[in-house]
Amino acid sequence: MSDFFKVHNIHKSYKEHIAVDQVSFNLQKGEICGLVGENGAGKTTLLRLLTGLIRPDQGEIQAQPGLKTGALIESPALQLHLSAQDNLHYLGLQLGISNLEERIATVLTLVGLDQVDSRKKSKDFSLGMRQRLAIGLSILHQPDFLILDEPINGLDPAGIREMRSIIHNLRDQAGMTILISSHILSELEMVVDRYLIMHQGKLVRQITKEELEAQVAGSLCLESQQIQEITALLNKLKLSFHQEGTRFFLPEATPLMPLLQEILAEGLVIEAAFHQRHSLEDYYLTLIHGGTPHAQLS
Incomplete structure (x- = not known):
């Protein structure tokens, strides 16, 4: 993959409120990237x-x-008195798209509306069908880069599964790079390659799906106030770990008793040692709110 979209230190404020604060990141061609953040984190402004x-x-x-960009941000703008085909035809005429009927057929297949009765008006569509049509409108001009804001919000489990399949098809069959904003972390986990995590307008973490899975897997946790000394010992023992505050997280399979013997031999103090399981939400809340259980995402 190669970087094809670069954001460097962008900043946006409204009077005294900083909505986006010096955010930088690159997007790679062909990836599906998830944008995560709580209410007011700055996702929609970004x-x-x-x-x-x-x-x-x-x-x-x-x-x-x-580079051509397509986007679905907030409420989809549908012509409710028109069918899916006519919605696409109406927009296609405005955009001056050539081979319009062929393109409409392709789009309807990509978003899973090709079997819908051509006489059915979009006002009679389910929420999931409206979402799919809105995505169809956003990709009619064959964008290279697609931005989706909460595409699975409000959908039932079947609709979420269908949307997940559509997103993968847009990447795998249509070659699009996709940035998805969503608060349903478990669903992002099943579709994205990488996460961008925002908090109070800042981009606080970029992490790949593989890196995140390694961190949210079960782990051995050690807690100590002697951060520098424990760090030096773990490096000396060539153990894989990451540190958050006074806690050190090692692979779950790390033998505990031999490690404690090494720590005691160095005269160091461990205040707690335990195995724990993590979830994506645990990781997010620990990163953003120090584990506060009542934080709401959006």
Whole structure:
């Protein structure tokens, strides 16, 4: 993969409120990236900046020459008195798309609406069907980069499963790079390659799916105030670990008793040692709120 979309130190504020604070990241061609953050984290403002709906106060957004972007942000703009085909035809005429009927057929297949009665008006669609049509409208012009804001919000389990399949098809069959904002972390976990985690306007962590899975797997946790000394010992023993505050997390299979013997031999103090299981939400809440159980995502 190669970087084809770059964001460098973009900043956006509204009077005294900083919505996006010096955010930088790159997107790689062909990846599906998940944008995670609680209410007010700055996700929607960031998406609006990326699509050009608003301009940053500072920083820059660089894209490969000729890059075409499609987006579904907030409520889909559907012509409710028209069918799916006619909605697409109406937009296609405005965009001047050539081979329009062929393109409409392709889009309907990609979003799973090709078997819907062509006479059925979109006002009679289910929520999931409306979401699929809205995505169809956003990809009619064959974008290289697709931005989706909460595409599975409000869907039932069957609708979520269908949407997950559509997102994968857009990447695998249509070659799109996709950025998804969602608060349903368990569903992001099943579709994305990488996460961008925002908090109070800042991008606080970028982590791949593989890296996250390694961190949220079961682990051996050691707790000690002697951070530098424990760090030095674990490095000396060539053990894999990551540290958060006074806690050290090692692979679950790490033999505990031999490790404790090494620590005691160095005259170091361990205040707690235990095995624990993690979830994606545990990781997020620990990172953002120090594990506060009542935090709400959006």
